[in-house]
Every structure is written in C-alpha cells, then in structure tokens.
Amino acid sequence: MARSRKTDRDKQRSLTVSVEEAQKIILDSVSPLGSETIPVIEAYNRILYEDIVSDMMIPPVDDSAMDGYAIIADDTLGASRRKPVRLRITGEIQAGVSRVGERVSHGTAMRIMTGAPIPEGADSVVPFEAARERAGYVTIFSESVRRNNCKPAGENINKGDTVLQKGDRLRSADVGILASLNYSTVKVYKQPTVSIISTGDELVEAGEEIHDGQIRNVNAYTLYSEVRKYNALPRYLGIARDTLNDTREKLVKALESDVVLSTGGVSMGKYDLVKAIHADLGIDILFEWINVKPGRPCTFGRTGGKLVFGLPGYPVPTLTSFIQFVRPALLKLMGARKIYKPLVSAFLEEDLAKHFTTVNLLRGYFTIRDQEFYVSTTGSQKSSVLRSMSKANCLIVIPENTKELKAGDKVAIQLIDHDEI
Numbered sequence: 001m002a003r004s005r006k007t008d009r010d011k012q013r014s015l016t017v018s019v020e021e022a023q024k025i026i027l028d029s030v031s032p033l034g035s036e037t038i039p040v041i042e043a044y045n046r047i048l049y050e051d052i053v054s055d056m057m058i059p060p061v062d063d064s065a066m067d068g069y070a071i072i073a074d075d076t077l078g079a080s081r082r083k084p085v086r087l088r089i090t091g092e093i094q095a096g097v098s099r100v101g102e103r104v105s106h107g108t109a110m111r112i113m114t115g116a117p118i119p120e121g122a123d124s125v126v127p128f129e130a131a132r133e134r135a136g137y138v139t140i141f142s143e144s145v146r147r148n149n150c151k152p153a154g155e156n157i158n159k160g161d162t163v164l165q166k167g168d169r170l171r172s173a174d175v176g177i178l179a180s181l182n183y184s185t186v187k188v189y190k191q192p193t194v195s196i197i198s199t200g201d202e203l204v205e206a207g208e209e210i211h212d213g214q215i216r217n218v219n220a221y222t223l224y225s226e227v228r229k230y231n232a233l234p235r236y237l238g239i240a241r242d243t244l245n246d247t248r249e250k251l252v253k254a255l256e257s258d259v260v261l262s263t264g265g266v267s268m269g270k271y272d273l274v275k276a277i278h279a280d281l282g283i284d285i286l287f288e289w290i291n292v293k294p295g296r297p298c299t300f301g302r303t304g305g306k307l308v309f310g311l312p313g314y315p316v317p318t319l320t321s322f323i324q325f326v327r328p329a330l331l332k333l334m335g336a337r338k339i340y341k342p343l344v345s346a347f348l349e350e351d352l353a354k355h356f357t358t359v360n361l362l363r364g365y366f367t368i369r370d371q372e373f374y375v376s377t378t379g380s381q382k383s384s385v386l387r388s389m390s391k392a393n394c395l396i397v398i399p400e401n402t403k404e405l406k407a408g409d410k411v412a413i414q415l416i417d418h419d420e421i
C-alpha cells in the first residue's frame with residue numbers, strides 16, 4: 001500500500017509541468033491549419049494566409065485634397081489682397097472622371113473637386129474659400145506653393161509595398177486596404193473547430209429544474225464565449241455524466257473537432273474519469289498537472305493531430321487555464337504570428353500578506369492614472385468564485401517563491417480583454 005502511494009506520487013511528479021513547459025509542449029504539438037478563400041467583406045478578425053504586396057499605387061495619380069481651383073503655383077507669385085491674380089477658368093473636373101486631355105496652362109485654372117485627378121500642367125489647388133469667382137475668372141489673393149492640397153500618387157500605398165503580412169489578424173482598416181487593392185476575396189487560415197464538454201453528475205443546465213446538491217453548469221458557457229472571442233468555431237456537446245460510458249461517448253464525438261475541451265473530472269476524486277478515458281482512447285498524454293494556482297489539475301494530450309485538453313472543473317481555473325494554454329494553441333492553429341500575451345508592469349494598490357510557493361494568477365482590476373498602471377485584486381481568490389473573475393480585467397502573475405507583497409510594489413499583469421497589450 002505504502003509502495004503504491006509512492007509510485008502514484010512519482011507518476012504525478014513526472015506528469016507535472018511548469019506554466020512555461022506546458023505552453024511549450026502545447027505549441028510544439030500544434031501545426032497551423034490550412035487556408036480557405038473568403039469574401040473580403042467577411043474577413044474581419046480572420047488571419048491572413050498570404051503576404052499582401054501591392055501591385056498598384058494608391059492614389060494611382062495625383063489628386064486633389066480639396067474642392068477648389070487647379071492652377072500653376074508660379075502664376076500666383078507676388079499675389080496679395082492689394083495685388084490679386086486673375087486666372088481664366090477653362091473647365092471643371094469632377095471626382096471619378098478621367099483627366100486625359102485636360103490641361104492647365106499659364107494664366108488659366110480649372111475648377112476641381114476633392115478626389116479628382118490633378119490635370120496636366122497644374123501643380124497646386126487653391127480652395128474655393130480662398131478665392132473669388134466671377135464671369136469665368138477666378139481671383140486669388142495670396143501666393144500658392146507647389147503641391148498645395150495635392151495628394152501625390154502612391155501617398156497611401158506604393159507599388160511593391162508589403163502592406164499586410166501572413167499571420168496578421170485583419171482589423172477594419174486592413175479589410176479596407178484589401179478592398180482598395182482590388183481584392184474581392186482573400187486567403188485566410190481556416191478556423192479550428194472546438195468541441196466543449198462539461199463533466200459532472202451534479203450539473204444542471206440553465207433553464208432546467210434544479211434539486212438540492214446540484215449546481216448550474218457554468219464552464220460550457222464561459223468556454224463557448226472564449227472560443228468565440230478568438231474566432232474559432234465552438235461546438236457544445238452537453239454534459240457528460242460521471243460514467244465511463246457517457247464520458248467516453250462524448251469524448252469520442254468531440255474528437256471529430258480539431259480541439260477538444262472538457263472540464264472537470266481530472267482531479268483525484270473517485271468519479272474523475274477523464275484521464276483514464278483519454279488513456280483508453282489512445283491519446284498521447286503529455287502532462288496532467290501544472291504548477292500554477294489556480295488550475296493545477298489540467299491535462300493535455302494529442303491524437304492524430306487533434307489537441308485534447310482536460311481543463312479543471314472549478315469555473316475560475318477553467319477560464320485562467322483557457323487563457324494560458326488553450327488560447328495560444330488556437331492562435332497557432334489559426335496561423336497567428338502574435339501568440340503570447342505580453343506582461344505589463346503595474347503598481348500594487350494593496351498588501352498581499354502571503355508567501356506564494358507556486359505561480360499564482362490573481363484576479364485583478366487595473367486602472368491607468370498619470371500614464372502608470374495600478375492594480376488591485378477583485379475579491380475572493382477561491383477557484384469557485386467566478387464573481388471576482390467577472391469583475392477582473394487582468395490577471396496578476398505572481399512568480400513562484402514570492403514572499404509577501406506590499407502596496408506600491410511592482411507586479412506583472414496580463415490584460416485579459418486587450419489582446420494587443
């Protein structure tokens with residue numbers, strides 16, 4: 001008996017990893033998915049599969065930045081209120097018309113609208129409000145310099161510019177750039193499908209009748225939301241009851257997806273069956289425990305290119321583990337170049353009188369004052385208290401072996417709602 005306990009402990013030790021090791025093991029197991037071609041109008045938040053190199057100049061020719069008169073700047077030399085210059089108007093150019101055949105020569109001007117091409121010969125635009133027009137002539141009261149109110153060809157994008165790179169997440173402006181470069185479709189990475197299973201005999205879905213001793217299923221809802229947040233495709237398979245048959249059946253179904261997320265059933269309890277079923281299904285289990293608080297029971301394995309996560313049962317570590325471990329995997333599957341969340345330095349606003357032996361992820365709320373980050377905790381740090389996660393906008397990342405912290409100390413925080421910082 002004593003011997004088998006020792007063997008259990010040894011086994012546990014060998015399947016326990018640090019946060020960094022877990023992240024590395026996971027990322028090493030991921031190969032990005034392939035591509036698909038989609039309409040550009042649907043491309044927001046998708047990840048580019050190709051570099052976008054411009055084969056044109058935007059704007060293609062010099063055009064006007066204002067409504068006004070296209071002129072030759074030298075014609076206004078010496079112009080003033082007392083000695084204005086008069087130019088004969090020879091025509092008008094609207095946006096959207098070709099400038100072929102239009103020409104401004106000395107002593108003449110053309111009316112021009114914003115975005116219209118600058119006619120041959122002209123090199124400056126005097127806005128309507130700075131001139132007066134009467135009987136086919138325009139009077140100009142001050143000197144104009146060359147290139148005034150002219151947008152040069154290629155000012156926005158030049159031919160040969162790499163404007164977007166493979167692995168970029170497309171934001172609104174990027175989608176606009178694609179359209180301006182005449183892309184009506186674009187090649188992006190495929191979105192991973194992610195199956196979600198909650199495990200537990202005690203769980204009841206929202207909207208269903210509940211009895212003593214039962215609790216509401218929370219994790220399926222938070223995980224479904226996170227998967228959507230990163231633009232992967234969630235598929236909720238329902239609650240697996242704590243029997244080998246039910247849990248196994250749901251896991252087999254889940255393996256049709258690229259990623260499997262189950263919650264609960266990965267600890268040391270009598271009804272924690274997930275790991276045994278993973279082994280039985282031939283999943284190559286790469287770790288079972290992570291040295292982090294909350295979230296120590298967390299398994300990861302691989303089978304035939306599928307990633308299988310057994311996340312903790314309590315609602316908070318389910319989410320913090322998703323952020324640390326599932327999120328990077330999804331981003332790599334989707335071909336993203338930026339994977340890790342950077343840490344930001346913040347001043348702690350309260351004492352934390354505790355010795356942190358392992359890495360701790362505390363739920364925090366940061367504010368920015370005078371360009372500095374400040375952070376305080378959001379209440380109870382128990383794994384079951386989702387309320388303090390709901391109030392949090394960051395995680396305070398405390399390294400292992402940190403002696404007590406005092407208000408005013410600098411700590412590292414990870415912003416949970418801002419993926420760029």
Ligand code: AMP
Nearest residue numbers: 198200217218219264265266267313314
């Ligand atoms: P387990 O590891 O399965 O024993 O789960 C640990 C704790 O998390 C237990 O108190 C469970 O009741 C709770 N829990 C497990 N799954 C969920 C879930 N989907 N929603 C809310 N709480 C859960």
Ligand code: MG
Nearest residue numbers: 199200264265
């Ligand atoms: Mg359970």
